[in-house]
Amino acid sequence: DTGVSQDPRHKITKRGQNVTFRCDPISEHNRLYWYRQTLGQGPEFLTYFQNEAQLEKSRLLSDRFSAERPKGSFSTLEIQRTEQGDSAMYLCASTRTRGQGYTEAFFGQGTRLTVV
Amino acid sequence: AQKITQTQPGMFVQEKEAVTLDCTYDTSDPSYGLFWYKQPSSGEMIFLIYQGSYDQQNATEGRYSLNFQKARKSANLVISASQLGDSAMYFCAMREANNDMRFGAGTRLTVKP
Numbered sequence: 001d002t003g004v005s006q007d008p009r010h011k012i013t014k015r016g017q018n019v020t021f022r023c024d025p026i027s028e029h030n031r032l033y034w035y036r037q038t039l040g041q042g043p044e045f046l047t048y049f050q051n052e053a054q055l056e057k058s059r060l061l062s063d064r065f066s067a068e069r070p071k072g073s074f075s076t077l078e079i080q081r082t083e084q085g086d087s088a089m090y091l092c093a094s095t096r097t098r099g100q101g102y103t104e105a106f107f108g109q110g111t112r113l114t115v116v
Numbered sequence: 117a118q119k120i121t122q123t124q125p126g127m128f129v130q131e132k133e134a135v136t137l138d139c140t141y142d143t144s145d146p147s148y149g150l151f152w153y154k155q156p157s158s159g160e161m162i163f164l165i166y167q168g169s170y171d172q173q174n175a176t177e178g179r180y181s182l183n184f185q186k187a188r189k190s191a192n193l194v195i196s197a198s199q200l201g202d203s204a205m206y207f208c209a210m211r212e213a214n215n216d217m218r219f220g221a222g223t224r225l226t227v228k229p
Contacts, residue, residue, distance in 0.1 A: 033217060042122075042207050042219040043161070056216050089159065093217075104151055105217055107161035 002026060006092050006108035013082055013115055020078045021111045025094030032075050033105060034067055035091040036060065043091055049075060050097070082115045089113075119143060120210055122220035129198045130228055136183070137193040137223045139208030147213045150191040152182065155205040155222075164206075167191055198227045 005024045013019050025032050030051050035043035046065070047057045051072040061067075064082075069075040079086055089112050093105040121140045129135035141150065152164040167175045167182045175182040183192040195202055203226050211217040 035219075040222075042222045045216050045218055048216050091161065093161070104163040104166055106163065107153075109160050 004092055004094050004106050004108035006090075006111050008111055009109060010112050011114070013113070015084060015115055016081055018078065018080045019082055019113065020076055021090055021092075021113075022074060022076050023092030023094075023108060024074045025092070026096075026106055027073075029094035029096045029106075030072070031095045031097055031105075032069060033093040033095075034075070034077050035093065037089045037091055037110070038087075046077075079113075082113075084115045087113055087115045119218050120208055120220035122208055122223050124223045125221075126224045126226070128226050128228060129195075131200060132197055134194060134196045135198055135225065137195070137206050137208075137225065139191045139193065139220060141189050141191060141208075141210045143189075143210065143212055145212040145215075149211045150182070150184070151209040151211070151217070152180070152191075152193045153207045153209060153219075154202075155207065157204070161207070165193065195225075200227050200229060203227045 007022045033048040034046040037043045045058050046061050047067050049069040052069050064080045067077045089110045091110045093107045095103050095105040119142045123138055148169045150167045154162045154164055165175050165177045165180045165182050167184045174184050179196045181194045205222045205224050207222045208220045209217050
């Protein structure tokens with residue numbers, strides 16, 4: 001399978017615990033996005049990387065959230081001191097830049113986080 | 117500020133009929149890309165069609181076509197010959213040069229037999 005993969009698919013955690021999600025993009029893709037999606041809403045942008053550089057962070061990404069892409073390949077998203085409001089689907093997508101053009105982003109199947 | 121607007125929370129269409137899902141966007145960047153994605157109840161995001169701001173012709177992919185009206189900043193998705201399997205959420209998205217990709221709130225399409 002050469003698509004975007006996310007791990008775990010589901011995570012249930014107690015409020016106040018830390019959680020970490022992983023995303024493995026398509027291998028030749030240099031751009032990686034993280035989104036959060038709640039029920040009935042569109043994906044909300046969190047952050048994105050161009051290779052290993054984190055180029056933009058949404059204001060949604062509070063100090064409790066941190067993302068890394070240390071070698072420009074896989075990425076991790078960590079949430080510290082989880083709150084019930086963090087319950088959502090966390091989506092990862094990857095794409096490759098191609099000159100002035102835009103290629104579509106391919107999405108993983110997401111990590112569904114439930115904070116109890 | 118919201119850059120992608122989908123004004124139809126829900127749409128119904130009869131099987132085999134065509135349906136148009138609306139999307140308007142806001143940008144001052146002359147270079148951008150517009151995308152439509154389908155999200156079935158299983159949750160995965162499926163890419164459908166892409167339109168570049170400099171493309172002269174409207175994009176088409178099988179039963180999907182994009183009605184791109186640049187001056188009006190609209191990028192409506194047209195699905196022809198609707199099938200029951202087309203029932204899903206549909207999201208419009210835009211990516212500006214060197215920027216992130218933003219999504220609209222989505223339209224839930226229901227195809228009736």
